[in-house]
Amino acid sequence: MSTPDILAALALDLGFDAVGWSAAHVPDTSVEEYARWLKHGHHAGMDYLERQLPRRADLSSSLEGSLSVLVLGISHAFEQLPPPPGGVRLGRVARYAWTPDYHEQLAPLLSRLETETAKLGGRARAYVDHGPVMERLLGASAFLGWRAKSGMLVSTSLGAFMTLAVVLTDLPLQVETQAHPDRCGRCTRCISACPTQAILPGRALDARRCVSYLTIEHRGPVPWELRSGVGDWLFGCDGCTEVCPWSMRAGSVARALRPQAELAHPDLTPFFMLSGRQFDQAYQGTPFARPRRKGMARNACYVIGNTRDPQGFSLLERAVHDPAWEVREAAAWALGQFGETKLLHRLMSDPHPQVSDAARRLYVPC
Known part of the structure; x- marks a missing residue:
């Protein structure tokens, strides 16, 4: 051979x-x-x-x-x-x-x-x-x-x-290269x-x-x-x-x-519950380690906002207090897709300007 x-x-x-x-x-x-x-x-x-x-x-x-x-x-x-x-x-x-x-x-x-x-x-x-x-x-x-x-x-x-x-x-x-x-x-x-x-x-x-x-x-x-x-x-x-x-x-x-089913259909909850270090430990050796915790939580907010699935709303309620401003900004956008006003009103006072600007952009008074 x-x-x-x-x-x-x-x-x-x-x-x-x-x-x-x-x-x-x-x-x-x-x-x-x-x-x-x-x-x-x-x-x-x-x-x-x-x-x-x-x-x-x-x-x-x-x-x-x-x-x-x-x-x-x-x-x-x-x-x-x-x-x-x-x-x-x-x-x-x-x-x-x-x-x-x-x-x-x-x-x-x-x-x-x-x-x-x-x-x-x-x-x-x-x-x-x-x-x-x-x-x-x-x-x-x-x-x-x-x-x-x-x-x-x-x-x-x-x-x-x-x-x-x-x-x-x-x-x-002797390699014959051909398209x-x-x-x-x-x-x-x-x-x-x-x-x-x-x-x-x-x-x-x-x-x-x-x-x-x-x-x-x-x-x-x-x-x-x-x-x-x-x-x-x-x-x-x-x-x-x-x-x-x-x-x-x-x-x-x-x-x-x-x-693995847990990677094909992950539970979104840990993305909002874990600290950055805990996330790194939990998802070490998986593709989710690349965007890290705040990236996966940000993505989850977009998914919840686009699908408007009620089971994800409790995660948005948690996301408005997330330590990462990128997650709070994504949560504001997702809440806007639900037509939620109470939480958006709260985010209008967020210390990060991109979060507060997003909330103001989406807030519609009752």
């Missing part, structure tokens, strides 16, 4: 769902396209993407002498899970977050591949969704799929619910499904409008004009991926990662 076949077979044995090889080369046209995307500010507050541009353009900056890349896909197309009993379980969570942090889960698998590469006489460095690497470009080059109109890499067998990892190597492999055929055709379901019109022409995304970015990476209040678009998304968004015909055709295909 050849060296690339040995590593590919090991990756499949470890639980990866898709495997392919690409040359360790980033075309100048792709670098220029990425630079234009950054220039227009479509990366929102993710300044590290701009800082990393030179490294993304040159894979040898991550592994000296890079010649080939093993590109790996793992599915998070989980079956639906029923919510656990009890609690205030409102809102939706993006499917990749139904399982404990996939970075930590995939790290030992990638370490095995690095070790095996060394046994075969090469050097390797692996990343999963966190290194200065254009994973989707390499995924398309490795024939795992194509960049769809949503900007996501889509596979005919796995759909769009796919997390990518890469293993850079200095193995001098995967575009299977989007005239379909525009992903564009139509985006609640905030974040999908741009040219198969790119404006992160400033993306619900996934707004509920995970964005710090501070979500712009008012986008809050209704957040809808019932508590964490992340699958709007463009779940409507893709290739995702629907693939069905539930995840086999390595295991979803």
Whole structure:
């Protein structure tokens, strides 16, 4: 068995769902396209993407002498899970977050591949969704799929619910790079499904409008004009991926990662009850650790306000006293969706100007 076949077979044995090889080369046209995307500010507050541009353009900056890349896909197309009993379980969570942090889960698998590469006489460095690497470009080059109109890499067998990892190597492999055929055709379901019109022409995304970015990476209040678009998304968004015909055709295909009902349908109550330190301890090793307590509580307020579900109202009553002004401001907006006046009147005297301004903007005297 050849060296690339040995590593590919090991990756499949470890639980990866898709495997392919690409040359360790980033075309100048792709670098220029990425630079234009950054220039227009479509990366929102993710300044590290701009800082990393030179490294993304040159894979040898991550592994000296890079010649080939093993590109790996793992599915998070989980079956639906029923919510656990009890609690205030409102809102939706993006499917990749139904399982404990996939970075930590995939790290030992990638370490095995690095070790095996060394046994075969090469050097390797692996990343999963966190290194200065254009994973989707390499995924398309490795024939795992194509960049769809949503900007996501889509596979005919796995759909769009796919997390990518890469293993850079200095193995001098004969890799035939070829583009995967575009299977989007005239379909525009992903564009139509985006609640905030974040999908741009040219198969790119404006992160400033993306619900996934707004509920995970964005710090501070979500712009008012986008809050209704957040809808019932508590964490992340699958709007463009779940409507893709290739995702629907693939069905539930995840086999390595295991979803947990408590992550798929979390109780919102702890987001308002726990201190920041208690939250960090309780949700360590889960995707919810990224936005932290006040981010999850802020998101919960938007969900409660958008759904107007009565079972969430008691949490808004607690949120008006939250130590984080961002949560109190989100609570004011949510109370306005309910037409609540008493609590809004109280928030008009809040010491933080953005909270009091939000309450005044929404307060309608009886």
